[in-house]
Amino acid sequence: MHAAPLVALVGNPNAGKSALFNALTGARQKVGNYPGVTVERHSGRLVLDDGRPVELIDLPGAYSLEPSSPDERVTRDVVTGASSLERLPDALVVVVDAANLDNHLRFTLQLIALGLPVVVALNMVDLAERDGLTLDAAVLERELGVPVIPTVAVRRRGIDALRGAIADLVGGGAKPRAPDVSAGTQDDIVQLQRRARRIATAATVSETAGRRWAHMLDTVALHPIVGPLLLVTILFVMFQAVFTWAAVPADAIDAGFAALQDVIKSAMPDGFVRSLLTDGLIAGVGAVIVFLPQILILFLFILILESSGYMVRAAFLMDRLMATVGLSGRAFIPLLSSFACAVPGIMATRVIEDEKDRLTTILIAPLMTCSARWPVYTLIIGAMIPNTQLAPFIRLQGVVMFGLLVTGIAGAYFAALALRRTVTKGASSGFMMEMPKYQVPLLRDVVLGLWQRAVIFLKRAGTIIAATTVILWLLLSFPKPPEGSGVSPVDYSIGGRIGHGIEYVVKPIGFNRDIALALLPAMAAREVAVSAIGTVYAIDDKDGGGTDRITDQIRGRWTLPTALAFLMWFVFAPQCISTIAVTRRETNGWKWPLFMVGYLFAAAYIMAGITYWLAVFAGL
Ligand SMILES: Nc1nc2c(ncn2[C@@H]2O[C@H](COP(=O)(O)OP(=O)(O)OP(=O)(O)O)[C@@H](O)[C@H]2O)c(=O)[nH]1
């Protein structure tokens, strides 16, 4: 006896496959399990109008033929004939959500390319109509080259027509030819998206103005040349803005802290408490708080990009680049949030199902320029790099900042490349995401987001940073050199001696004693490097005026090669206890955080050394 033809329902999650399955099979369904995979196997019997039976299976929802989860793998294996648990279907019913056509057509195009007989169930047309969207199934049929049946699974609309179409597909009794897997996976995601969008647009009879706008924006945002250019431009503008807009409020905050120092200095007698307050707390914490305006401007951009719906487009654009290092486009979102802070970034890697993918993303996340590095970069760049106007709207300081950010990304790129070939070797997984709607960001959300960031930043300044600053101040202030000995108080102190010890290690890469002193407390939080340098110079202030700004001190004491090496160090060095802690938690052990710290320190040392010596030989 011949086995009944096997027909599989496939499509994106939530397209209505199970609803159609129930509508087609009625109560005659069996639920089992795919052994070895915790995915249910739903199969049922469908009787065609001519009485022939068909076995129908309901496959797990998937976004593409490149699986990124076990259920997606089941689906891929079944439709490509690679499953050992299920025979190759004789035909596919591809279920798409009419209201979400371009998203769902991506997978449809991949499935059609496999070459199995296909009928498309254009499901949820009721919801599309409610949204003011009218689709022409005939145009869709012509564009896709397969029959398209409009359905409303939950109202059983179109079910008879669908059954008829299935009967036509399995009528011949000929065995389907083996699926052409390469044809289904050859297009990259941006190309697929553009084809899907073009077909969806062609099939759209009428739609609301909002949807039309979104389509127009996407032709630009996802264009193969214009899209990446737009992304780079947005990032570049963001960095220029951080520098130019922040100048005025930053200067005001700086002046405020200087005035506060003066008030305390004139109101209190010279002594322990006054020095602790002015040289320790105010110099240290003030040096960090000055960067609040810049960090808020950075977050303003990130919040707007996120809430406008552009971020996911950027992830799509990045997918091909990410694939070259064996990561999926999914990794883009955690990596992008790592520009704010690696801690939420590393937690966000939970969206990546593949363990190796996820681990690689965690290991490279600290190379994204987190906002704690901004104060360090800005301070050194502001002090040592002239703000020459290179072209209209382009200044040298902004370019250097952008260069540091790009260096971090390049470092992450090569690190991922190396990791994926060695410690996190494995097949790379695919990437598909729903494209969210474009929206005008709500002012309320943006303001709230900025407020939260400001509170977190100020809390850090008031706790970790204040505490490490005070400890550093104590270490640098005691013991006091004997009266009239002429020794610098910093050199004589315990802290100074520790600094000299570290200096031995970092001297070959051009670091001076002040940097060596700043490195240790900066382990607690990177910004502390800034307050630490502030504290060192406040205590070590030779003329005793105390009003010299840190930038002037740095200008007087550092060489350009040293400054560049220091910047390079901060691009790579894993200087943040919270990141190490969250890595331990997310990887369940000490192995990976230790590995991360080791490779990042090695990279920091080597890169800073190369930078220093290149700069020295270049005569900078
Ligand atoms: N209004 C409307 N709702 C539908 C239609 N088809 C399905 N739904 C609803 O859409 C939701 C998702 O349907 P499912 O059948 O579970 O989707 P699925 O494709 O099986 O999803 P996964 O199994 O997660 O991949 C359910 O709440 C259905 O009731 C339709 O044609 N019209």
Ligand SMILES: [Mg+2]
């Ligand atoms: Mg289902």
